[in-house]
Amino acid sequence: MSTPSELPSLQNLERHPYLNSDGSVADNFLVGQVGIYAIFDDQEILQFVGYSRNVSVSLRQHLIRKPEQCYSFKVQTITRPSRQVLEDIRQHWLRENGVVPPGNGEAEAEWTQSIDVKPLMTEEERQGFSEALDEGKKTKWVKQAARRIQENLLERLAARGVTESFRFNPKLKQQGLLELK
Secondary structure, three states: OOOHHHOOOHHHOOOEEOEOOOOOEOOHHHOOOOEEEEEEOOOOOEEEEEEEOOHHHHHHHHHHHOHHHOOEEEEEEOOOOOHHHHHHHHHHHHHHHOOOOHHHOOOHHHHHOOEEOHHHOOHHHHHHHHHOOOHHHHHHHHHHHHHHHHHHHHHHHHHOOOOOOOOEOHHHHOOOEEOEO
16 A cells, blocks of 8 residues: 555646547547546536546546536556555545545446436336337337437537547447447
8 A cells, every 4th residue: 555645646736628629538648548537527626536447438438427527637647557556546636635526425326337328218218118018119218218318418518519429339228328339
């Protein structure tokens, strides 16, 4: 375990805008990098601290899940990956912040899990799903809801100025989950 003096301070790290001027995620320097990151909202309030084997992919997943809370980030990459070191840094940053951010507390599942479309179905979709007699028809209703929610999500991202295109995992979509591929 590292001592707090050996751990990078969240306060001392450079803040990066979430999006480049062209509307794509500003993470070119992170592709394939292992690291820990902190995500901030438009008021520069810490929303989530996480770590990943590929920070670039994780930043995109969080943008999809919580587009209104992803405005900037700080990151520390790790050359010799160690889950214990990453966890030590995460705990250090959370203590340094003084308050547990929503994404590491009551809203953690919203930040870390695929978007489940079933609770977001319209009344018509819910009824069609419950009345479907076979799995094929149930899947049709789930996919319809997933497409609607995905379209709404992409509209919200476009309103934020995101121009990057995202590809969702089609196998998960038919299970009612939205996750980037």
